[in-house]
Amino acid sequence: MTARILDGKAIAARLRAGLAARVAALPFRPGLRVVRVGEDPASGVYVRNKDKAAREAGFDSATLHLPASATEAELLATIAVLNADPAVDGILVQLPLPPQIRTEAAIAAVDPAKDVDGFHPLNAGRLAAGQPGLVPCTPRGVMHILAEAGVALRGARALVLGRSQIVGRPMAQLLLGADCTVTIAHSRSRDLAAECRRAEILIAAVGRPGLVRGDWIAPGAVVVDVGINRLPDGRLAGDVAFEEAAAVAGAITPVPGGVGPMTIACLLENTLDAAIARRGGA
Numbered sequence: 001m002t003a004r005i006l007d008g009k010a011i012a013a014r015l016r017a018g019l020a021a022r023v024a025a026l027p028f029r030p031g032l033r034v035v036r037v038g039e040d041p042a043s044g045v046y047v048r049n050k051d052k053a054a055r056e057a058g059f060d061s062a063t064l065h066l067p068a069s070a071t072e073a074e075l076l077a078t079i080a081v082l083n084a085d086p087a088v089d090g091i092l093v094q095l096p097l098p099p100q101i102r103t104e105a106a107i108a109a110v111d112p113a114k115d116v117d118g119f120h121p122l123n124a125g126r127l128a129a130g131q132p133g134l135v136p137c138t139p140r141g142v143m144h145i146l147a148e149a150g151v152a153l154r155g156a157r158a159l160v161l162g163r164s165q166i167v168g169r170p171m172a173q174l175l176l177g178a179d180c181t182v183t184i185a186h187s188r189s190r191d192l193a194a195e196c197r198r199a200e201i202l203i204a205a206v207g208r209p210g211l212v213r214g215d216w217i218a219p220g221a222v223v224v225d226v227g228i229n230r231l232p233d234g235r236l237a238g239d240v241a242f243e244e245a246a247a248v249a250g251a252i253t254p255v256p257g258g259v260g261p262m263t264i265a266c267l268l269e270n271t272l273d274a275a276i277a278r279r280g281g282a
């Protein structure tokens, strides 16, 4: 193995410590509410980790849990209460939602000023337009990792594998804003391996374990693995075949311990940003 391991867990711990110091200096506690509907198992891990991190950093954090049978109207009513609550700075509606609820309706119901996921179309539009707003947590966490690793972004060829609203598209916008030459590849791209081999920075966010092989990676490239895939044996695997890739890449993030912890730290960062924007006190 030759690649430098980019330790997202350690970077996230430092980021959270810095946020905790800033929160401690505020005259109020930033409020975060996670709304969970039903029992999606991946959501359980995330909600537990997030709650612990938020409390440790001094946030006022709570999870509202609706039954799997909740109607869309019930969820929208819950969101409306949180929108109107001045003690709530950040609202996260945990995805996926049960099939009777339209995801777009839930996302659009969140006050954009409290949209700490950055999924509301107003915040997605602001990002695309180069205007300030709340940015999705996972892409924001990836940018922190690249900065901490000292990766030069200006003019660099970056490939984003995946075009989701949650990761791929906002990731591409952030890299473009940092002056990368950005390509977005996806399941219909003609030759994924060839696209990957051209990249100096490769961000994998497709949700297919081990899709990116060692011979897809340019020697010395920076590889960021956003995939968090639960294997049948219970282990977590990224979208990148780690051992193969680490033999070729210049730097690589592991799974677990890479992007996942940064997503949680950036949820707190977004909540602090939202709190300061709403209430002042920077």
Ligand SMILES: Nc1nc(=O)c2c([nH]1)NC[C@@H]1CN(c3ccc(C(=O)N[C@@H](CCC(=O)O)C(=O)O)cc3)C=[N+]21
Binding pocket: 042, 043, 045, 046, 049, 092, 093, 094, 095, 096, 117, 137, 228, 236, 255, 256, 257, 258, 259, 260, 261, 263, 264
């Ligand atoms: N509205 C919404 N926003 C989200 O950001 C969101 C969501 N819904 N639904 C579920 C997914 C999943 N997700 C994770 C974040 C961090 C870890 C994480 O910290 N993973 C650890 C490992 C955890 C373990 O050991 O199982 C790691 O990668 O090192 C996992 C999963 C956020 N999600």
